[in-house]
Amino acid sequence: MDGIKDRLKEISHNVDKYKIRKLRPASSGASSSAAHNTINTVDAWYADEGTEVFGFEVERQILEKHLLKGDSSRSIISVVGESGIGKSTLAWEMYDSPMIRKEFDVRAWINVPPQIRDDDILYFIYKRLCPESDDHNSSVTGEVHEALSRYLVDKRYLVMVDGLVNFTNWNSILQSLPKNNNGSRIMIITRLEDKEAAHANPNVSLVKIGNLKREESKSMFQCRVFGVDKQFDDKNFGSMISQPQQLIDSACEDMLQITHGLPLAIVVLAGLLRTKSISEWDKVLKKLKSSDEPKKVKRILALSFDDLPSRLKSCFLYFAGMPENLIYNARRLVRLWAAEGFLKPKKGKTMEDIGQNYLKELISRGMIHLVKRDLNGGVWLVAIHDRLHAFAQEEAQEASFLEVHDNADLLAPGSVRRLHLQNYMKSYIPMGTSFPKMRSILGDFAEERSSNMEAGIVRAHGTLKNQGNSSDLRYQALHFLPASKFLRVIDLRGLRIKKVPRAIGDMIHVRYLGLRSRSLAELPSSVARLINLQTLDIKRTEVKKVTQAFWEIPTLRHVVANKLRLPKSAGVLNNMQTLTGLVSDPSGNNIKPLHNMVYLRYLQISGLGAQHWKALEDVLKKLESLMYLHLAGDDIPFKLFTKFTLRRLQILELTGKIDTSDVITEDQYTLPNVTRLVLKLSMVDQIFIDKIGELPSLMELVLSDDSYSGEELLLSDNGFNNVISLLMTNLTKVAEWTIRPRSIPKIRRIVLSGCSKMKIKLEGKQGEEGLIGLMEDLKEVVVYNMPPADSIIVEPANPAFKEKINRVALKTKSEDITDVMQRGGRWRAGMMAENMFHN
Template identity: 65%
Template sequence: MASASITFVLNRLGELAVKEAALLRGVDDDIRLLRDKLEWLQTFIQHADQERRTGANKYIGLWVRQTRDVAYEVEDVLDEFLRKADLERLGLPEWKKWLKFATTCTTQVSVRHVLRDKMDSIKNRLKEISDNVDKYKIEQLQSSTSSAQNPTNSAAASWDEENEVFGFEEELKALNSQLLEGDKKRSVIAIVGESGIGKSTLAWKVYDSPDIRRHFDQRVSINIPPHIRDTDILYFIYNRLRPDAHDEKPSTIQEVHTALSSHLKGKRYLVMVDGLVNFTNWNSVLHGLPDNGNSSRIMIITRLEDKEAAYADPKVLPLKINYLDENGCKELFYHKIFGVKNKSHDKDFWSKSLRLLHKASLWQLWSLPGKEEENLKKIYEEIFEITQGLPLAIVVLSGFLRTKNFTEWDKVLSQLRTSEKSKRVKRILALCFDDLPSRLKSCFLYFAGMPENLIFNARHIVRLWVAEGFLKPKKGKTMEDIGQSYLKELISRGMINLVRKDPSGGVWLVTIHDRLHAFAQSEAHEESFLEVHDNADLLTPNSVRRLCLQNYMQSHVPMDTSFPKLRSILCDFSEERANNLVKNQGEHNGLRYHDLQFLPKSKFLRVIDLRGMRIRKVPNAIGNMVHIRYMGIRSSSLAELPSSIGRLINLQTLDIKRSRVKNVTQTFWEIPTLRHVVANRLNFPKSVGVLSNMQTLTGLVCSDPWEKSISPLHHMVYLRHLEISGLTSDHWEALADAFKKLESLVYLHLAAKSSDVKIPFNMLTEFTLQRLQVLELYGAINMSDTDIEERYTLPNLNRLVLKLSMVNQTFMNRIGELPSLKELVLSENSYDGSELRFSDSGFNSVTNLVMADLKDLHEWTIRPMSIPMIKRIALSGFSKLKIKLEGHDGAKCPKDLMANLEEVVVCNMHEDMIIEPADSGFSEKINKVAIKTKSEDIMDAALRAGRWRESMVAGNMYQY
C-alpha cells in the first residue's frame, strides 16, 4: 500500500508542475529531482509492500513505513505551499490573481524559500532510507520475493454478471418450505453460517421469488450495521413500510411499536433482517411485529453460531449453510471465469470449458498436447482444495485468475497451496489486493471508511475518489467515467459487489462483503491510510489523515479534537432517529448540536462528508479551507450556509440533500471547478458563472424568471443530470434553447410550478437530447404546438415517468414508438380519458409498467402485439378497471400473449378487476398487495422487483 501513497504524491507533483509552473520558478529543479527519487523508490517498494505483510523481516516493514511517511511529508509540504498561494490570490480580480503572486517579490521569495528548505530536508531523509537498503541488505531480500502480478487481461468486461446460487438446492427447498408451509403462528427463521458462505445470496434468491411475492401481503427487507439499537430496527422496518408517512412518523419508542402493530394488523408479512449480530433485546423487536396467526415470517441473516441464533425462535431450528461440494465449486468457478452457467456433471462440460478458455485468450499450452483436459480437471480440483468450497473465496480467486493467462494459473495456485489452510482465505484476499494497480488500491481501501453491511451509491463514491485525487486522467474521458471503469474493475475482480445498474448500464449501487470490508479496514489502518472509530477521542490525532466516524448508538458524539494533518472526514451518525424520538419535547429539547469548530483547525481538508450530524450552522472560517473539493453535509437541522463558501475556489461537489438550505451566496455559483450540486430545494439564480465543468444539478428550484433565450444552463455543456422544479412559462424558451447545447444530458426531471403551467412537449422532440435516457415530467403537457404526426426523437430514452400530465391516446400512441423505452410510469392524473389502448405497434421494448391513481381510466385494452417483452406490471388506486386482452382480428386472446410476464402487482384497489378473457393466464400472475401508500412508492416498489435490492438500505445511510 505504500506504493499507492507514493503514486498519489507523484501524481500531485506532476499536476503541480503543469498547473502551478509560475509559482515554482526557482524550485522546479528540486521538485523534479524529488519526483525522480520517489519513482525509483516506488519501483522497489511494490515488492517490499507484499513482503511486509508476511512479517518475515522486521526491516522490510520499517523500510516500507518510513518510505510511506516521507511520501506523506511531501504531500504536507505541497499542500501548505498551495494553501498559502491560494489564500494570497483569493478576493482579487481574475487578471490580478496570477500577476500579484508572480510579481510580488516579498511573498514569492518567502514562500519558495520555505518550500526549498523543506524539500532539502526530505531529500536528505530519502538518502538515509536508501542507504539503509544497502546497510540491512533489504534489496537482496527483494529479489527473493515473488514478483508483483500484473494483469494481462482486462477483467472489466464481465463486471455486470448477476449473482447466481450454485450447489444449495437442498437449502433453497428447506427455506422455501419454512416460509410457505408449517405453523400458522408467526415464526423466526435464522440463516446461519460462516462469513462468505453465501447466506445473503441464498436468502435474496428466495425473497425475490414469485412464489414468495404472491404468498405474502407485505414484504420488507433491511440491512443494518453491526452496532445498532434494537429499537432502531423497528424504526427502519416502519420507514421501509411507510416511506410516504413523513408527517406520521412515530416520535417515541412506544409509538413505533403501536404504528407497526397497526400497519401490519391482519396481514401476512415477511420481514428480512440482514446483519443482526446479537439478540440482547430481541423480544422488544418481536413485540413490535404482531402475530396475526396467518403464517407471517421473520427471516434473519446472521453470522452467529447455531446455538446463539436459536434464541431468535426456540421452536424453529436455524437453517445452517455449509460449504459447497466439489460440483457446486466447479459450477460457481465456471460461471465466474466464463460468465455463463453450466452444470459440472454435463458430459460436454470439459470440452465447453476448453473452448471458452481458448475463446477468452486465457489458454496457452503449458503441457504436452492431449493433456489439456487432464490439466483443466486438475485446476478444478485445486480450486476446491484451496477454497474448501467457500463461495467468497471462489468468487475472489476466479476474479483474480481471470486477469491472467492460463500459464500463470499454476504459479498463483502453488502460492496458495503452500499456505496454511486456516489462512488461505486471507491469503487469497491479500494476493488479489497486491495485484491491483496502485490507484485501484487506494479506491478499494476507501471502502474501509464506509459503514459495514450497507449499500452505497456509486456516484457518491466516485465523487469522493475524484476529490481525493485517486483517479488518473485520460484524454477524452471525464473523471466520473474513469471512476466508473475503476468500479467495474473492482466488481469484476470480485472485490466489490454490484447491486444495481443505472439506466445507462453503468454502476449505480454497490456493496462490499463484510470479510473484504474487514480486510480493507485492517490494511487501511496498518498503512495509516484511514482510521475508523465511533468517536473522535483518538490517541494520536496529529497523525490521522483520513478519519471515519460511525456511531448509531449515541445521539451526540463530541467533536472537539484537533486533526492538523486531516485530509478527509467521513461521519455517519443517528440524527434522524434521535430527532424523531424527542421531537415532541419542544423547541428547546436539550439536543446538542455540532458547531464544527474543529474543521478550520484541519487546514488541509479536501473532503467533508457529514451525514446524520445535528448541525445548525457552518463556521464562517470554512472559507479559508481552500483545499476543500467535496463538501457534503446531510443534516435536517442545517438551514443556511455562510457566504464564505464562495471562497472555496477548488470545490467540486456540494451535497446538502437532506438539509433545509434554500439559498447560497451568489459567489458560490461562480466557482469554476464546480461539478456536482445535490440539494433538496435550493433556489437556482437566473445568472451564474461559466460552469463548464458542471455535471449534476439536482433539487433546484427556479425562483426567478429567465430572460427569453438566456438561462444559467447555457455554458454547462457536460451536464448529465438535471432536476429542476418551479418552472413557469417564463422559463420554457430559454430551457428549449439550452437543450440544444446539453448534448450529454442523460437524466432530466422537470416539474411545473403549478397546475395551470403547461410543459411544451415540442421542446423535447426537435432532435435535441439524443442521449437522454430518463425523462420525468411532473405537470400538464402542452401538445398544441406539436406536430402529432411526427415521430418523437428521443432514441435512447429507456425510462419515462409522467405525473399530472393529462396526456391523451394520440400521445400514448406516439411514445409507444420510442425504440428503447423499457420502463413506463403513468402516475397521478397522467392520462386524460376513460379508455386506454395499447396498439400492436406500441411499447415493443417495455419490461416494466406502472399505472397508478388514474382515476378516470376504466378500461385498458391490450392488443396482441403490444408490450411483448413485459415482465412486471403494477396497478394501484383504480376504483374500477376492466382489462381487455385482444387476440388477432378480435379472436380470443391466446395464453402466450404475454409469455414474459412474471407478475402483476395490484394494490389500493377497492374492487376486483375485470379481465377478459378470464382464462388468458393474466389472472394467474396477479399478486394482490395489502398496502396503502402513494403512487410514487408503488412505482418504486414495482420497479425494484426482481433483483433490484436498494430496499436493503436502512434509514439515512448512503443510498440516494
C-alpha cells in the same frame, strides 16, 4: 521535475493515442493473443455479474418448507452458517421469488449494521411496510410498536432481518411483531453459530447452510473465471498451451483444496485468476496451497489485495470507513474518490467515467458486490462482504490510511489523516484539539424527524439524546474544521446546525463539501473562496440560495440540493456534470446560467412556468450531453419530444400538465435513446400515448397521478415494442385499459396502484398470435392500493393472465412504488437508497 512530469504525461497519452499495448513476457508460456482471448475486458465480466446462483438445492427446499408449508401460527426461521457461505444469497433468492411474493400480503427486508439499537430495527421494519407514514407520527418506540401491531394484525407478513449478532435483538423484535394466525414468518440471517442461535431462542427453526459440493464448486469457479456465456473451450487458448483442459482440471482440484467450497473464497479466487493468463494460474495456486494458515480465506483476500493495481488499492481501502452491512451509492463513492485524488486522469474520459471503471474492476475481481445497475447499465448500488470489510479495516489501520472512530476508540489527533465517524449509539469526538494533518472527515448521524422532539428513531444509525453536550459533534457549529487546513473532503450527514462558520472559506483545499442538516438554512458567502470545490451536497437542507460568486468556481462538477434557487448568472462551468434540486425564479424567465454548463449530464429543475419554456428550449439545444432530465412545472410543451436534439438522453421525468395542443402526427421523435419515461400530473390524451409509443428504446414507462385524462386507454399494436416494465398508479379516470394482441410484446412486469375503476380488456382470442407471446413473457401483474372489492376485471376471461396477478396489501406512496419495477438487485431497507441521480 515539472519537465519530467510533462514528458511522462505525453508518453502516457501516446500509449492511448497510438494504441500501444503492453505485452506479457514470453516466459509466461502463453502468447499475447492467447492471454487476450483468455482474459476478457472488465466490462464483459461486469455484464455477467450476479446472473447465476449455484448450489443450495437442499437448503432451498428446507427453507421453502418452513416459509410456505408450516402451520398457520407465526414462526421464526434462522439461517445460520459460516461468514461467506451464502446465507444472504439464498435468503434473498427466496424472498424475491414470485412464489413468496404471491403467498405473503406484505414483506420487508432489513439490513442492520452492528451495534444498531433495537428501536431502530423496529422503525426500519415499520417504514418498509408503511412508507407513507409520517415520521412525526411515529417518532417514539411505543407509537411504532402500536402502529406496527395494528397494521399487521390481519395480514400474512414476511420480515427478514439480515445481520443480527446480538442476543437481545431477537426478543425485542419478536415481541413487537404480532403473533397472528395467518401463517406469518420472520426470517433472521445471523452470524451466530447454530448452537448460539438455538440458545438465543429455542423456538426458532434453524436452517444451516453448508459449503458447496464438489461439482457445484467447480461450476461456480469456472463460471466466475470464464463468464456465464464463455464456458471453457480448448480453442480459446491456442497451440502455445499444451493440454489446457488438464490445466483447468488441475486448477479446479487446487481450488477445492484451498476454498473447501466456501462461495466467498471461490468468488475472490476466481476474480484474481481471471486477471491472469491460464499459464500463470499454477504459480498463484501453489502460493495459496503452501500457506500455513489453517483457513486460507484471509490469504486469498491478502493475495487479491496485493494484486490490485495501486490506483485501485486506495479505492478499496475507502470501504473500510463505510458502515458495515449496508449498501452504498456508487455515484457518491466516485465523487469522494475524485475529491480524494484517487482517480487517475485519462484523456477523453471524465472523472465519473473513470470512477465507474474502477468500480467495475473491483466488482469483476470479487472485491465488492454489485447490488444494482442503473438503467444505463452502469453501477448504481454496491456492497462489500463483512469479511472483506474487516480485511479492509485491518489493512487501512496498518497503513495509517484512515481512522474509524467509535466510542471505544482513542484518537491521536495529531496523526489522523482520514477520519470516518461510525458512532451508532453516540457521536463524540474530542473537540479540544485540532487535527492538523486531517484530509477527510465523514460521518452519518441521527437525524431528527420532528422539530419538537429531542430524540427519535433515526434514519440510519441510532437515537442520540445528549442534546447540547459540548462533545457531541451534531450540535457543534463546525468551528473545529478550519483548524484542519489541509481538509479535502467534508461529508457530514444528519447534523443539527443552522449555520456554517465563515472561516470555512479559508479552507481552499476542500474539494467535497457535504452538509446535510434539516435545520441548515444558509451558507456563508465565503464558500465562493473554495476555489477547488468539485461537489456541493446540501440535499435535505433548507438552503435556498448561495452567493452569486459561488457559481464562478470553475472546478464545480456536482451541485446536489433540495430547493436551491437558479442563479441569475454563472461562469463558464465546463466541468459541471450534475445539477439537481434546482428551483427556477417564478418572477422571471432567466435560464441563462445553464448556457454555461454545456456538459451537464444530470439536470433536475422545478418551478417552471410558461415564461420559462422559450428560454429553456434554447438551453436544451446546447445540452447535448444530458442523460437524465427532470422537469416540473406548468404547460410543458409537447415539442420537448420532437424538436430538441437530446440524443444521449436516457431518462426523462416530467411533472405537470403537458401542452398537447401542437401535436402533429407526422412529427418524428428526437429522443432515440430514452429508456425510461415518467409522467406525473400530465393529463395527456390517447394521441399523446400513441406518439410516445414510437420511442424506439423505451423500456420502462410510468404513468402516475392522473397523467392520463381519458376514461379509455389503448395500447396499440404499433407501439411500445421494447417496453418490459409498465407502472400505472392513481389513474383515477381510467375505466378501461385495452391491450391488443401485439401491443407491449416484451412486457415482463405490470404494476397497478390506485386505479380502482380500471377494467383490463384483452383483445383477440386466447390462441391468437401476440396474446400468446404476452402470456409467455409476462411474469407478474403486481396490484397495490386496490381495495379487495375492486377486483380487477379481465375480459375476456383469461386464466393465464389471471394467474399472474399478485395482489399485495402494502400501502405506499406513488413515488415509492417504482421500487417494484426495479427488482433484480437487493433493495434493502437497512439503507434507504436515494434516487440514483439525486444522491
